[in-house]
Amino acid sequence: MRRVILTIVGTIAGLVALLSFKSHLPTAPSASVSTAGGSGSTSGTPAPSSSPSTVPGEFPMGSLAGKLPAGETAVTGHVATTVYGPVQIQLITRNSKIVKVAVLQQPMNTANDIQIGEFAFPKLIGETLAAQTAKIDAVSGASYTSAGYIKSLQSALDNGA
């Protein structure tokens, strides 16, 4: 399981696709963040920098560890420090497949940071999931926050996926 998922993460944002999982991909960047309410993080995972919320398009903010159906596992990454601020993510896996990626922390210092987070994270998360279905070896594209994302993703895997 670990080997399979590490393969996915090995190349930036892209990642080998070994799996045939059908994901709910985000289809558009969203300008608004709607508050979903509910409880915050659980079981020792650091708190997200804002209350849990969801950007339309399968972009959960905040830990999902406390609300998983049977058979799914949450793996939380270390905080990755980037020049823009801390990034931390959580992977949800089922049967060796990444089924969801949640963002626990992202740079939120400026309005621009927030806008980037709304644009970049769904994009990178979507690419990770899309890579699983398109059977590709890597993704070519322009991205800036990839580094922090991948660092955090990698550490989530290192932590026990």
Next chain:
Amino acid sequence: MTGGQAGRLRHPEHVMGTVVSFDVPSWARGPLGEAVRWLHWVDGTFSPYLPDSDVSRLGAGEVSLAQCAPELTEVLEACAAVSALSGGYFTTTPGGRLDPSGYVKGWAIERAAAMITAAGSAEHSVNGGGDVQCVGDRGSGQPWRIGIADPLRPGTLALVVAGRDFAVATSGVAERGPHIVNPHTGQPATDLASVTVVGPGLTLTDAYATAAFAMGSGARDWVESLDGYEAFAITSRGANWQTSGLRAYLT
């Protein structure tokens, strides 16, 4: 930090402001380490963000070119050639100060891949934050498959290109807003949302992608005129175009 399929070694390295991901045969741990050291040396020498780099000191007039690493002379001469070939759309002073990053990343990654080839590997890839050099194929005679991210539909791929011994580079609007300036107007290039260039080596493929993005709609004819290079672009309005030879890379 590493994992992957049997017989393969994958390694993401945080360097040059991005992550460079290696996919190499598992015996190639030594050459991989050598390639990683090379990338860090390039970062320290060429980064415009490090005040002590040769590029920063040369740009500030603190040293002469002769006092810098000889590779800097090589890079600046090559940049001048690309600038001439692209009608000035490629520049080493995009923000008004010396910054050859538009050339250096692709060059450093192509050379890193070549170091692993020289050590005996015929099947590996190096992906520098979205700009990819593929050597040989991905194994078992299968071509490498590179997804091209759709900049207008986050999380989706616009296209998949497949090939052997090839490079794929994409220039686009950065997540922090337009970052490639049309040197002729001084304004950010806005015709295209992204342009992907496919070619043999990442050095020129990446530099051409940068020039093509600055060029905008005129890039189609320009890349068409370049022997051995093809392009795929998504315009800001969501349309797309490709050069005539791109079909050879489509599956």
